[in-house]
Amino acid sequence: MRIYLMVIIFFFSIIMKVEGEGLNQLDFKFYVIPTAGPEHVDFEIVIKNDEDIPLHFEFPTSQIMELTVLDSIGKEVYVYSKGRYFLQAFQTVTIEPHQTYKRIEKWDYLYKGKRVSQGEYTVKASLLPTSLNGEPVKDRSRLISIQKMIVPEENPVFRHIEKEGNKGSYMITGEARTGNGMFYYTVEDGHVEFMKEKQYVTEGESMSWVPFKIHIQIPQEKLPSHGSLILHLYERSKENKIIHTYPVILEEFE
Structure with a gap:
């Protein structure tokens, strides 16, 4: 009887944790890793679930994130969503406990048909869920990752x-x-x-x-x-x- 009671209490505590925790309490990490190569940069989008429960990120369209690259004076030279079309239907990304979601997007350094200049650029990645485990997302500070990267000089050979x-x-x-x-x-x-x-x-x-x-x-x-x-x-x-x-x-x- 005591064992059954402990099991019930354990599962009840998990349910209360899922229902009671908002975005700020759930333990996860979101970040972008830009890897600049000679002809393009790879943006690795990472969502790491450090919880003991699954995390369900719900998005209003098939676009789950936005990527923006700014030059040294703050001008946008790349926006991931520009010129793309996304499915206008709710999408859910589920990440199991202690698992990691990864996705790679590429940019060929082109801005208005020309390669951008060599130098330092700022990469801003934003995760775009409207809810997490059924709770509306209000604080988006943990859903933004900002990194620096160096665009190399174009190889002449x-x-x-x-x-x-x-x-x-x-x-x-x-x-x-x-x-x-x-x-x-x-x-x-x-x-x-x-x-x-x-x-x-x-x-x-x-x-x-x-x-x-x-x-x-x-x-x-x-x-x-x-x-x-x-x-x-x-x-x-x-x-x-x-x-x-x-x-x-x-x-x-x-």
């Missing part, structure tokens, strides 16, 4: 780089515009060099954009157990110094 493959076998395609008809590449993880420097001779005239394709093959047993496997494309100057480096993440290991 490599562009339109794409990567396919995994588990040690990768195909990289793109375009190169070299000064002497060749470039170089290596593969490493920040600690170990998995492929020593190799030379690639491009077809076509120097200083013209020409397509290229590289196949990278690394035995699976030699792959790192954690971290990132990175391909570096680059030129060498007349003084034999590495210039115009373009990093490509081949695979991430956890």
Whole structure:
């Protein structure tokens, strides 16, 4: 009898917790992680549920968040929702206890058809639920994440780089515009060099954009157990110094 009573009290306390806690009491984290690459930035949207109960975020449309990028003088150079259409129907995102919701959006650094200048930018991410676990959302201070990011200078030698493959076998395609008809590449993880420097001779005239394709093959047993496997494309100057480096993440290991 005492065991049944304890079970009833336990579940009753959970119900009271769900009904009684508002946005400020529920334990969750929302943030954005911008990762700026040579040709685009990845915005990783993260909602982490630190509660012992599921969290149900309800949205009035299929747009669950907004992303805005501001330049150094506060001018908007990117708005995620601009030019997009969203389903006009309620959507619910449920995150189970101690689980994390992740989503990645990309921006190609273009503003009015032109690439933005190199420099520091501010990223503002806003989560847009109207209710959380059935309670209206009034305080939105915890639903906003602001981060800084650096947009790199445009690479003059490599562009339109794409990567396919995994588990040690990768195909990289793109375009190169070299000064002497060749470039170089290596593969490493920040600690170990998995492929020593190799030379690639491009077809076509120097200083013209020409397509290229590289196949990278690394035995699976030699792959790192954690971290990132990175391909570096680059030129060498007349003084034999590495210039115009373009990093490509081949695979991430956890």
